Amino acid sequence: MELRDPSLYAPSGQGDGAVLLALRDPATGAFAFPRTSYGIGATGTPAEAAEPVELSGRGEVLVCITIHQPLAPEMQVPLLVARLRLEEGIVLDGIIEGTEEPPPGAKVQAVLVPEERGGTRMLTCRFRVLGRAA
Amino acid sequence: MSGLASMRPVRVVGIGMHRYQFPTETPYVALGLTALREALADSGLAWPDVTFAAIGTAAIGMAAGRVMLRHLGSTGLEVMQVENASASGSSAFRAACLMVASGQHEIALALGVDKFGSGQRAAQKDGIPRLTPAAEIPAVKFALMARAWRDRYRLTREDLARVAVKNHGNAARNPYAQFRKPRTLEQVLNANPVAGDLTSLQCTPRGEGAAAAIVASEEAIRRHGLDRRRAIRVLSSVASSEHAVADEGWSLVEMVQRSGLSALAEAGLGMEEIDIIELHDAFTIEEIVYAEALGLCPLGEGAAQLRAGLWDIGRGRCAVNPSGGLLGMGHPIGPTGIGQVAEIVRQLRGEATGRQHPGARTALAHMIGLGSVAVGHVLRRD
Structure with a gap:
């Protein structure tokens, strides 16, 4: 099955796990996610001077909420959105699998799961709470 | 001295509004001209006296100003359109103030007008895919903030809802407000859930409207024989955008803090001297977080102050969002920041x-805009 956004993530090679595709500034170690041609905002480093890296997709929940109303076209609710801190230090927002809100500090792993949107079934990235059934 | 303090004095001499309302078929020109004519009448000036106009709008399209202003007469004035998301009106007001303060013009207009638009944003055209577009939706972003503050500072759902109760109550007494109905705590809590702990009555409504403010130099006030007692001094005007800070993604709070401190410092005042704050409460959590960031109370004590009624009109030292704020008065985008100024001028004149x-003498108008940007103004009655 094809990936919904192959510029954002890729299979990790371990089950349905995913890695996230980022840029790293070799001089400072600063990351940029998503990986873009615009460079690294934290340092102003152009993309050509940065190295493409894979982020582990592992991290922890800082805060999570449930969206109760479809606030965008094709949004299926209830939907869990969380602010996460990845092991590499990057803070980003992602969708959590399931409908039970994980508490702050819960460990998560990026996974690739099938999703049907606009009549097409593709693999998309979700975050799975570790230590509980999906 | 820097900013406005280093330039010649600027005063608001006229204000006008078109009530904020749910979207209608009324052309924006009618909305804008209503506010402008009211501001001219309030000031005692004639249209040809105004030589600069900054039009704050986010959804109408290119060249909104001349299409509207020509109906009052083509006087050859300088016209500039300002778009700065929710801070469009505040930025237009800032432009008008700077034009007068710098001596470029004697009398300048800031006019905010908007119709409810598509809501399309430049961030949707940046060519960058996102893990979840949901996180870009303001209701989601601020529901995350509400939950983070609940976890960090033990905010309760009732604390959040109290912001809406206060601001809907204020809006019910404001003839220019979109919502004119007081709400109880139960009504706010039991309204439709939107995201996280936010219910529909804790989110700003979609709408349209217009607001105008005319600013003038001391020389213009003298020359035109305007009533100086009703002319409210603009002490400071600041604008900025986010700094990157490692704080779990809440850098806009730091931006608000920095911006508020800067506005007060430029005015030469402390927060303890501010009697009124109009701030960006598109979602209930914002009022608590920004009031704390602006220095109205120590971090984590906003909810207790709100519970004690200290931010109510006539009860505490400083009334927060006496207009009803974005939650109650509404948030048509382009007019919002100028609507804040209009409310403040009314309050400082004693005409609200x-x-x-009671006794309001100094006020802070503070807006943020998508991106994020911040714009602040401090105003004072002599």
């Missing part, structure tokens, strides 16, 4: 019938 904060 039915919702007057």
Whole structure:
């Protein structure tokens, strides 16, 4: 099955796990996610001077909420959105699998799961709470 | 001295509004001209006296100003359109103030007008895919903030809802407000859930409207024989955008803090001297977080102050969002920041019938805009 956004993530090679595709500034170690041609905002480093890296997709929940109303076209609710801190230090927002809100500090792993949107079934990235059934 | 303090004095001499309302078929020109004519009448000036106009709008399209202003007469004035998301009106007001303060013009207009638009944003055209577009939706972003503050500072759902109760109550007394109905805590808590702990009555409504403010130099006030007692001094005007800070993604809070401190410092005042704050409460959590960031109370004590009624009109030292704020008065985008100024001017003149904060002399108008940007103004009655 094809990936919904192959510029954002890729299979990790371990089950349905995913890695996230980022840029790293070799001089400072600063990351940029998503990986873009615009460079690294934290340092102003152009993309050509940065190295493409894979982020582990592992991290922890800082805060999570449930969206109760479809606030965008094709949004299926209830939907869990969380602010996460990845092991590499990057803070980003992602969708959590399931409908039970994980508490702050819960460990998560990026996974690739099938999703049907606009009549097409593709693999998309979700975050799975570790230590509980999906 | 820097900013406005280093330039010649600027005063607001006229204000006008078109009530904020749910979207209608009324052309924006009618909305804008209503506010402008009211501001001219309030000031005692004639249209040809105004030589600069900054039009704050986010959804109408290119060249909104001349299409509207020509109906008052083509006087050859300088016209500039300002778009700065939710801070469009505040930025237009800032432009008008700077034009007068710098000596470029003697009398300048800031006019905010908007119709409810598509809501399309430049961030949707940046060519960058996102893990979840949901996180870009303001209701989601601020529901995350509400939950983070609940975890960090033990905010309760009732604390959040109290912001809406206060601001809907204030709006009910404001003839220019979109919502004119007081709400109980139960009504706010039991309204439709939107995201996280936010219910529909804790989110700003979609709408349209217009607001105008005319600013003038001391020389213009003298020359035109305007009533100086009703002319409210603009002490400071600041604008900025986010700094990157490692704080779990809440850098806009730091931006608000920095911006507020800067506005007060430029005015030469402390927060303890501010009697009124109009701030960006598109979602209930914002009022608590920004009031704390602006220095109205120590971090984590906003909810207790709100519970004690200290931010109410006539009860505490400083009334927060006496207009009803974005939650109650509405948030048509382009007019919002100028609507804040209009409310403040009314309050400082002692003309806010039915919702007057007694003895109000100084006020802070503070807006943020998508991106994020911040714009602040401090105003004072002599």
